[in-house]
Each structure stands twice: as structure tokens, then as C-alpha cells.
Amino acid sequence: MTMIQTVAGFFSKNRQIMLYGVSLAMLLFLLKWLELRFLVINHIVEIYTGVLALIFTGLGIWLAVKLIKPEVKTVIVEKEVRVMSDGNFSVNEAEMSRFGLSKRELEVLELIAAGLSNQDIASRLFVSLNTVKTHSSRLFEKLEVKSRTQAVEKAKRLSLIR
Amino acid sequence: MTMIQTVAGFFSKNRQIMLYGVSLAMLLFLLKWLELRFLVINHIVEIYTGVLALIFTGLGIWLAVKLIKPEVKTVIVEKEVRVMSDGNFSVNEAEMSRFGLSKRELEVLELIAAGLSNQDIASRLFVSLNTVKTHSSRLFEKLEVKSRTQAVEKAKRLSLIR
DNA sequence: AACGAAATCACCCGAAAGTATGAATCCGAA
DNA sequence: TTCGGATTCATACTTTCGGGTGATTTCGTT
Numbered sequence A, B: 001m002t003m004i005q006t007v008a009g010f011f012s013k014n015r016q017i018m019l020y021g022v023s024l025a026m027l028l029f030l031l032k033w034l035e036l037r038f039l040v041i042n043h044i045v046e047i048y049t050g051v052l053a054l055i056f057t058g059l060g061i062w063l064a065v066k067l068i069k070p071e072v073k074t075v076i077v078e079k080e081v082r083v084m085s086d087g088n089f090s091v092n093e094a095e096m097s098r099f100g101l102s103k104r105e106l107e108v109l110e111l112i113a114a115g116l117s118n119q120d121i122a123s124r125l126f127v128s129l130n131t132v133k134t135h136s137s138r139l140f141e142k143l144e145v146k147s148r149t150q151a152v153e154k155a156k157r158l159s160l161i162r
Numbered sequence C: 001a002a003c004g005a006a007a008t009c010a011c012c013c014g015a016a017a018g019t020a021t022g023a024a025t026c027c028g029a030a
Numbered sequence D: 001t002t003c004g005g006a007t008t009c010a011t012a013c014t015t016t017c018g019g020g021t022g023a024t025t026t027c028g029t030t
Helices: A003-012 A014-037 A041-067 A093-099 A103-113 A118-125 A129-143 A148-157 B003-013 B015-037 B041-067 B093-099 B103-113 B118-125 B129-143 B148-157
Strands: A071-083 B072-084
Touching: A014 A041, A041 B041, A103 A118, A103 A129, A103 A148, A103 B148, A118 A129, A129 A148, A148 B103, A148 B148, B015 B041, B103 B118, B103 B129, B103 B148, B118 B129, B129 B148
Parallel strands: A071 B072
Antiparallel strands: none
16 A cells, blocks of 8 residues: 555545544633633643643544554465265276186176166177176176175175276 | 565554654644744644644554554465375265155165165065065155166265265 | 154066076187 | 187076055154
8 A cells, every 4th residue: 555545545534534623623612611710821731732642642543443454364274175085096906816707797797886777788888688697697606696786786895896 | 584674564564654754744844934934823722733633643553553462363264185085974964865865765775785685675674575675666766766776876976875 | 633754564567687508609828 | 720718699487676556554743
């Protein structure tokens, strides 16, 4: 902020200026009134000065409090966000050979795990339904399971598929 | 921090103080000049008041700046940190309600995912096969799938089950 | 007490899945 | 070239799954 802008900003705060003027006027009236009644003439200047000092010191403090910008402190908090394990690791080659699944059987297994029906898999692989059944039966034997759901469960558990 | 930076920082942080000081000096000069030419004794009170006002307003501001602790405004910025999921987090409650699965339906879903047949599930839950079929049918409707394998795939993908 | 959601069970039917057996073709290794 | 595994397909059969409908009971809420 430049000095020009500071000055402009100060004067743009009209309410403060108004308040300032009104306060001053009222004070002068009060002083005049007091002068006529109670205060002794030979101390009027000191009293006047003291009152002015107090008032304008207070005004200055009030202005400063209003104008000073709060210091901004930025705190960076690390927030843990759990994400799916990104599956970048490949399928378990060791377990792969252990069950002796053929390439085609593994392919069928993956499609079964994706939730496809045998007919869907047949269409996808351009083979007959019977072929898919044969493959699935054989891979069930090799995995020692009795249904496609068990096969998927075991295959995922052993990371044969992701 | 170097001396240059310190001084620069001081001036930048106390622009308002500087402004008041400069204004005061200029005003005094002006008054001296005016006193020598036009204004004399008959305006001394107003001038004195103005000068006092400026001085003590400046004093007030200076005091405030010196004594008042700057308000610290704390801004918290959350930074997301990706971590591998270790499977310890519970099922997704938000998605849970989205599908409106009942307690029993979720139970059946979990057993289906474990690879059990409907008959197995019936035995495990001590209910009839028909009951399991009803539950599974209803949960398939709610999950908008057509088979147990698809249900398992979707449920695991959405963390409805682990 | 009335209500609605949840849970339970039954029966029927068609579709899908799985088993068993046999067979043809292809392809890489011995 | 021969052999065996892999792949393909077929037919027949059994089991399981899933949809549809209807009914009863339980239980918490109003």
C-alpha cells in the first residue's frame, strides 16, 4: 500500500473524521462552560492541554487498532487420505506356476472376476459357450474350487489376478 | 535479516506513523510561516489545539503499535498425502446408505463374496435356502447387478465390503 | 394400536453354471 | 516327425442361481 493510498483510505473513513470533529466541538463547548463556572483561570491551559492529550492519545490508539492489519500465519496440516492400493504390482508369478493355469484359463478367470457370465466371456473371446465352460471347469479343478465365486476369491487372495 | 531489510521493514510497517510525523512537521513549518505574516495571537488557541491533537494522536498510534500484540490470524491449509491402503479401514458408510442394504443383506453379500454357495450361506445363517435367495435377489436389485459375481465385484470396488 | 420395514419361508420356472465325456485341431518340444 | 499340452467345440446331464409371487412373523416407530 502506498502512502497516497494510505492517506486516501484515511480520509475515506468519513465516520472517523466526523466523530473526530464532533468530539472536538463538544469538548470546546464543555471547556467554555467549565471555564465560566468552576475552573480557575490560571490553570485552564494545563487542564485543557491534559484533556486534549488524553482524548487524542486515545483516538490515536483507537485508530491504530482499527488500521493495523492482522498478521496472517499459515499452518500447513498434512491430512492423510487413504487410497486404494494402486495395483501397480503385477500378478504373482510364483503362485502362477504353482497352479499351472494356461494362458487361456487365466484370461477366462479374469473375465469371470470382472463379473461377466460365461456367455459374455464366450462373445468377448470369440469362442463358443462350451469352450468357456471347459476352460472354467478346468481352472476350477486346478484352483481346487467348486464355483466361479470361490475361484475369484482365491485368485484375488493369492494375487493371481488384481 | 540484514540491516537494510530491517530498516525497510520498519518503514513499511510504520507507514502511518511516518505519515503523521511528516504531516506534523509540515504543519509546524506552515504555522511558523503563517505566524510571521497573517495569524498571530487571535488564532493561537485553535493552532495550539490542532498541534496538540496531531501530536497526541501520533503518540496514541505509536503506543498502540508498540504495545499491542499483532493479532495472529491462523490459516490452516490441508495437504492431502497419499498413503497405501492397508485394508484396516472399515466399510464405506456413505456408500452403504446409498444402496440401502439391510443388515441381513449385507451379511449375505459378505458370504457370497467369500465364495459360499446359497446353500452354504443358508446353513451358516441357520435359515432356509429360500431365505438366502430372497436376500440375494433383493441385494442384487439394490446394487443393480444381475449375478453374485457382479455383486462381489461392485461391492469390493465401492468398499461396501473388504 | 397401527404402520411399515425387515426377515423369514415356500413354490415354480427358466436361465446360468458346472460336470462328464468325447473329439478335432494346433503348436512347440523332444 | 511324433508326442503332449493347449485350445476348441459338442452333447447330455445335474445342480445352482436368480426372478417372480405371495405369505407370515417380528420389531421398532408413530
